[in-house]
Amino acid sequence: MPTTTAPLPFTTARLDALPLEPAYAEEMAAVLADPALYVFTGGGPPDPAALRARYERQSAGSPDPGELWWNWVLRIRADGRLAGYVQATVRGPRAEIAWVVGTPWQGRGYASEAxxxxxxxxxxxxxxxxxxxxxxxxxxxxxxxxxxxxxxxTGEWKDGERRWTGNPPVPEARSSGSGTSMR
Structure with missing residues (x-):
């Protein structure tokens, strides 16, 4: 069972994963501006105001008490710029994850690392x-x-997408904070 309702920050070799805050919306709107990012997922680039509203909803958490919405923006430590995000919907011992890295940062291994x-x-x-x-x-x-x-x-499909699963080993990431993070 998850130990906190708010996500803790974590780090990888080159990235800081920072808990999502509405204040990141403007910079993230630029990161997510390329229409090519939406070829497989649908939709299109969000404007900063719409992204801020989405981040406010996501930061407020799931209305389902048995489900946690954990979202992080990815900051490249070397230059301090945001480059994408990762997210997890956590239900007990299971999590559905997703990732997006902006077009300028693709091909460098950031998505795999994140x-x-x-x-x-x-x-x-x-x-x-x-x-x-x-x-x-x-x-x-x-x-x-x-x-x-x-x-x-796996052989499971949902909305035209294949389900992938695994039992990840512990750990590569390091928590970069203690206690719950602010939203």
Whole structure:
């Protein structure tokens, strides 16, 4: 069972995963501005006001008391810029995860590093024992990220996406804070 209702920050070799705050909306709107990011997921680039409203809802948490919404922005430690996000919907010992890295930062291993770090962080601090993701069958880059995070494809499908699952090892990520984070 998860040990906190708010996500703790964590780090990987090159990234700081910071708990989501509405204040990140403007910078993240620029990170998420490329329409190519939405080819497999649908939708389109959000404007800063819409993204701020979404971040306010996400930061408030799930209305379901048995479910936690944990969201982080990814900051590249070397230059201090935000480059994407990771998220987890945690239900007891299981978590559904997702990741997005902005187009300018793709191809550098950030998504794989972030997904591995997220899975390890969920195991180490959240009591998670199974991690899952849903991936479009034509999205080879996300399949590679899932594989790097220790997930494998299953025969299950939802909304045209294949379910990938795994039991991640502990840990690669390191908590960078103690106690609950502010939202």
């Amino acid at each position: 997904a591995r770090g997220l899975a390890a962080h969920l195991v180490a601090t959240g009591g998670v024992r199974e991690v899952a993701a849903h991936i479009h069958p034509d999205h080879a880059a996300s399949e590679a990220v899932a594989t790097a995070a220790g997930l494998r494809p």
